[in-house]
Amino acid sequence: MTRFFVEQDICRDDTLSLTGENAQHAKVLRLKAGETVLLCDGQGMEAVCFVTQISSDEITLSVKERRDSSSEASVQVSVYVAFPKADKLEHVIQKATELGAYEIVAFPSARCISRPDEKSLKKKLERWQKIASSAAEQSGRGRIPQVLTLGSYQEALERAGKADKALLFYENEQATTLKMALSAESFSTVSLMTGPEGGLEQAEVERAEAAGLQVCTLGKRILRCETAPLCALSAVMYHSGEF
Amino acid sequence: MTRFFVEQDICRDDTLSLTGENAQHAKVLRLKAGETVLLCDGQGMEAVCFVTQISSDEITLSVKERRDSSSEASVQVSVYVAFPKADKLEHVIQKATELGAYEIVAFPSARCISRPDEKSLKKKLERWQKIASSAAEQSGRGRIPQVLTLGSYQEALERAGKADKALLFYENEQATTLKMALSAESFSTVSLMTGPEGGLEQAEVERAEAAGLQVCTLGKRILRCETAPLCALSAVMYHSGEF
Numbered sequence: 504m505t506r507f508f509v510e511q512d513i514c515r516d517d518t519l520s521l522t523g524e525n526a527q528h529a530k531v532l533r534l535k536a537g538e539t540v541l542l543c544d545g546q547g548m549e550a551v552c553f554v555t556q557i558s559s560d561e562i563t564l565s566v567k568e569r570r571d572s573s574s575e576a577s578v579q580v581s582v583y584v585a586f587p588k589a590d591k592l593e594h595v596i597q598k599a600t601e602l603g604a605y606e607i608v609a610f611p612s613a614r615c616i617s618r619p620d621e622k623s624l625k626k627k628l629e630r631w632q633k634i635a636s637s638a639a640e641q642s643g644r645g646r647i648p649q650v651l652t653l654g655s656y657q658e659a660l661e662r663a664g665k666a667d668k669a670l671l672f673y674e675n676e677q678a679t680t681l682k683m684a685l686s687a688e689s690f691s692t693v694s695l696m697t698g699p700e701g702g703l704e705q706a707e708v709e710r711a712e713a714a715g716l717q718v719c720t721l722g723k724r725i726l727r728c729e730t731a732p733l734c735a736l737s738a739v740m741y742h743s744g745e746f
Numbered sequence: 747m748t749r750f751f752v753e754q755d756i757c758r759d760d761t762l763s764l765t766g767e768n769a770q771h772a773k774v775l776r777l778k779a780g781e782t783v784l785l786c787d788g789q790g791m792e793a794v795c796f797v798t799q800i801s802s803d804e805i806t807l808s809v810k811e812r813r814d815s816s817s818e819a820s821v822q823v824s825v826y827v828a829f830p831k832a833d834k835l836e837h838v839i840q841k842a843t844e845l846g847a848y849e850i851v852a853f854p855s856a857r858c859i860s861r862p863d864e865k866s867l868k869k870k871l872e873r874w875q876k877i878a879s880s881a882a883e884q885s886g887r888g889r890i891p892q893v894l895t896l897g898s899y900q901e902a903l904e905r906a907g908k909a910d911k912a913l914l915f916y917e918n919e920q921a922t923t924l925k926m927a928l929s930a931e932s933f934s935t936v937s938l939m940t941g942p943e944g945g946l947e948q949a950e951v952e953r954a955e956a957a958g959l960q961v962c963t964l965g966k967r968i969l970r971c972e973t974a975p976l977c978a979l980s981a982v983m984y985h986s987g988e989f
Contacts, residue, residue, distance in 0.1 A: 574967055602967070738983075
């Protein structure tokens with residue numbers, strides 16, 4: 504069933520429509536009256552619809568069934584990454600979206616060598632959000648993860664700390680594994696925080712602990728800053744029974 | 747402790763040396779007599795050495811202790827990927843090396859849109875092996891995973907099938923999760939096989955089953971061909987107690 508992300512409220516009316524890029528895409532696919540398509544609102548809700556009418560710039564649809572998206576993870580995982588170089592952040596946004604992240608949050612830390620200035624941030628956020636949308640569509644997700652940026656490390660700690668499980672990965676931690684951190688009790692929200700290219704400073708790790716985050720290791724091998732969050736996310740999804 | 751990958755047999759003599767690029771690197775680091783360094787043979791063996799003498803193009807070392815590399819995974823995971831586009835294969839080689847893969851094996855399948863010709867293969871293999879070496883060094887591994895290519899899908903099935911656990915990931919599989927496939931009994935070698943950009947054909951999946959591979963899912967979201975092997979590898983490492 505072909506899927507379309509739409510911005511309209513799919514729960515209000517029983518007649519919906521595809522316009523703009525979606526209508527063009529439907530034409531490329533040679534969609535015909537009577538066919539069934541899936542409309543996703545990007546918030547985890549989807550509507551199974553019949554095509555009722557096709558005009559030059561609009562496809563009219565009739566809603567058959569509404570449901571929660573079946574492809575969203577049962578656990579909400581927020582991926583917190585210290586600003587890496589631009590191409591690496593884009594990589595993390597794309598892959599974390601495929602892997603089912605709930606949101607991707609970039610924050611500054613002491614050793615970040617790259618940090619967008621205020622002026623360019625709005626444009627960059629639009630670009631990053633587009634990467635998430637397109638990855639969500641390709642991977643068949645029902646929800647487009649939001650991409651956020653925070654102004655300070657402290658803000659990141661406070662926000663991340665609100666999850667049922669808030670974890671910080673640090674290459675000098677040896678005792679506590681991710682498995683230990685996850686096994687204690689059940690959880691439905693998780694924050695996974697990782698450092699920048701040059702790593703987090705010891706003092707930053709201590710501040711994270713003070714803020715209630717649990718410090719753990721991703722094993723004996725040093726992972727690059729763009730590999731660590733995706734490795735941790737894959738493991739949490741596996742642990743939570745996603746695959 | 748600074749680590750060097752060397753090609754010599756580090757187990758034969760009690761006097762070793764750094765030459766060529768390694769000697770240059772040692773100079774950049776201003777290594778001094780009396781300092782301790784780690785020599786890795788790239789096969790999982792390492793030697794802790796003192797620097798005894800420094801000449802213009804050679805550093806002479808005295809072996810203090812030999813040991814198995816402490817950063818290698820306890821489970822041997824072979825990552826089998828159907829030839830993706832060149833940049834994606836390079837990505838998989840780099841990341842799978844960081845994540846602790848034992849070897850990376852590329853093979854052809856029906857829908858592969860990219861497959862190196864005989865003529866360019868030798869040069870490409872050299873390049874790929876270099877990517878693995880450099881990722882192994884950066885991530886602190888004691889073993890450089892070998893990058894191999896196979897001539898046919900059948901060959902890949904037969905080779906992969908020899909592992910204790912031989913798994914094929916297929917987006918149309920829904921019943922068997924990776925967790926089910928791993929939970930049955932213990933294992934020390936694993937093959938993880940994934941398809942190309944366009945996916946595997948149903949007939950190919952059936953041939954894999956006939957060859958003894960277990961078909962499983964990586965969840966409800968469709969992963970790109972370069973994301974799937976790394977997600978599976980992360981999960982297997984997590985399952986095996988690596989982190």
